[in-house]
Amino acid sequence: DSGVTQTPKHLITATGQRVTLRCSPRSGDLSVYWYQQSLDQGLQFLIQYYNGEERAKGNILERFSAQQFPDLHSELNLSSLELGDSALYFCASSPPQGGWETQYFGPGTRLLVL
Amino acid sequence: DQQVKQNSPSLSVQEGRISILNCDYTNSMFDYFLWYKKYPAEGPTFLISISSIKDKNEDGRFTVFLNKSAKHLSLHIVPSQPGDSAVYFCAASAWGYGGSQGNLIFGKGTKLSVKP
Numbered sequence: 486d487s488g489v490t491q492t493p494k495h496l497i498t499a500t501g502q503r504v505t506l507r508c509s510p511r512s513g514d515l516s517v518y519w520y521q522q523s524l525d526q527g528l529q530f531l532i533q534y535y536n537g538e539e540r541a542k543g544n545i546l547e548r549f550s551a552q553q554f555p556d557l558h559s560e561l562n563l564s565s566l567e568l569g570d571s572a573l574y575f576c577a578s579s580p581p582q583g584g585w586e587t588q589y590f591g592p593g594t595r596l597l598v599l
Numbered sequence: 600d601q602q603v604k605q606n607s608p609s610l611s612v613q614e615g616r617i618s619i620l621n622c623d624y625t626n627s628m629f630d631y632f633l634w635y636k637k638y639p640a641e642g643p644t645f646l647i648s649i650s651s652i653k654d655k656n657e658d659g660r661f662t663v664f665l666n667k668s669a670k671h672l673s674l675h676i677v678p679s680q681p682g683d684s685a686v687y688f689c690a691a692s693a694w695g696y697g698g699s700q701g702n703l704i705f706g707k708g709t710k711l712s713v714k715p
Contacts, residue, residue, distance in 0.1 A: 487642065487644065489642070491642075518702060518703075520705075526707065527603075527688065527705040527706055527707040527708060528643070528688065528690075528703075528705040529705075530702040530703065530704070533702050541702050543702060575642050575643070577642075587633065587645055587648060588645070588703060589645060590635075590642035590643045590644070590645075591642050592640075592641055592642045593641075593642050
């Protein structure tokens with residue numbers, strides 16, 4: 486158990502809909518990262534937050550957004566869903582210093598868009 | 600263009616033998632490298648890492664070697680055990696790269712099967 490929690494574990498929805506994925510980082514970690522793993526693809530970095538502020542953006546679509554709240558949990562919002570958004574979405578967290586390089590991953594949310 | 604490449608999608612090894620998983624990278628700015636192990640239906644689990652100032656790092660049965668001139672790293676597992684069967688991801692990062700704060704660039708993974 487990495488200490489990172491993600492809910493829900495599975496999500497099935499229809500095209501055009503909007504969903505919210507939730508992540509709680511390890512205790513003490515200030516950074517939260519979101520990754521997408523599509524079929525046959527490696528993990529693709531989407532976005533990073535540090536102590537409530539956006540720090541870096543990767544291959545995140547404009548239909549996707551995220552935020553990190555004062556209690557440090559984070560939410561990833563996916564809207565106008567398309568079939569191609571079906572994927573595993575992972576959240577990771579890392580310590581504020583002395584180990585920022587190592588990220589600890591949650592179990593993921595499996596999203597299926599029908 | 601893939602910056603981190605794992606050219607072998609799968610590897611099969613006999614229990615007790617050495618498993619060698621390879622990874623190549625193209626960006627010379629990368630200064631930290633990690634290996635993650637992933638079982639089905641679970642998130643990636645951190646295994647071992649290496650900084651670019653080193654060429655070797657050991658942790659029990661796992662050793663990572665880094666060859667900066669060749670932009671190549673490898674993970675050695677000795678001896679291999681059936682419980683090591685999983686997908687192994689190589690990842691790289693660089694502080695400040697592209698404005699980032701350490702986000703990881705992953706390879707596509709190598710599926711290791713250790714046969715009893």
